[in-house]
Amino acid sequence: MLFFVGLGLYDERDISVKGLDTVRSADVVYAEFYTSKLMGTSIERLERLYGREIEILSRSEIEVDPSWLDDAREKNVALLVGGDPMISTTHLDLRLRAIEMGIDTRVIHASNIASAVPGITGLQNYRFGRSATVPFPHIARGKRIVSSTPYDAVKDNLIRDLHTLLYLDIQEGRLMSINEAAALLIEVAEGRGDSGFASSLAVGIARAGSEDMCVRAGMLSDLRTYSFGPPLHVMVIPGRLHFMEAKALRILAGAPEELLSGYVL
Secondary structure (H helix, E strand, O other), X not given: OEEEEEOEOOOHHHOOHHHXXXXXXXXXXXXXXXXXXXXXXXXXXXXXXXXXXXXXXXXXXXXXXXXXXXXXXXXXEXXXXXXXXXXXXXXXXXXXXXXXXXXXXXXXXXXXXXXXXXXXXXXXHHHEOOOEEEOXXXXXXXXXXOOOHHHHHHHHHHHOOOXXXXXXXXXXXXXXXXXXXXHHHHHHHHHOOOHHHHHOEEEEEEOOOOOOOEEEEEEHHHHXXXXXXXXXXXXXXXXXXXXXXXXXXXXXXXXXXXHHOOOEO
16 A cells, blocks of 8 residues: 655654554655655654654655556555645656555645635635745756746736745745845736736745744745745735735735735725
8 A cells, every 4th residue: 555644844743643654564664855844853853753763755756757656556654745735736646556566545635825824814725726836046048047837827816806825946955035026026017017917916935834833924026035934835816806815915924905906995
């Protein structure tokens, strides 16, 4: 059996009781932390609480050559992932590969940022549209390329009065901040002649699930300079607001009253 075990949002204590039981009873325990990271813990703390040795898998071992899947033919194997399994298509691909190999699979769910954001902000979960990731710029043929995909996703959702959850890029050695993401979105908008986009209502969330979580709502341009502290960070660009959503953003995220007044349905 191959078990996909979600670890939750922030530290080693976010795992479910069912997940903990699964890890402790598994024959082999692997983990991957490039699709999501638990910023409030370390591999040593995970091993100490779970009582198991954990082998960290590289991106290549997950996406290119997951030869470790063979272990699950004869053993119970647990793969630990941040957040909730199957949110990432990477994990779905692994599950389908395992099933095609004749390996039984099971998913042990946990909290994830997509389910946590509505509770953190007070924005209603059924009013979120398509999400997107804000990637770091890259160089192609000597030219700096900034992706327009997240901006396009936001604009499409705004047409429908839907909120947009924006994941921020995670790469080896660097994690995107809300400040960087806000600046990149504004850069794309200005390149499209959309100068008013910088004044859009936006919400930044840092360290969801931690005791020192930071939530701040304001104009997107203000989020470029606000100090959110350490990662992980995510952003939301809301559409029009139900009056309860507006009240929640004012109380929970410090949104300015004068900014909210133009967003209430």
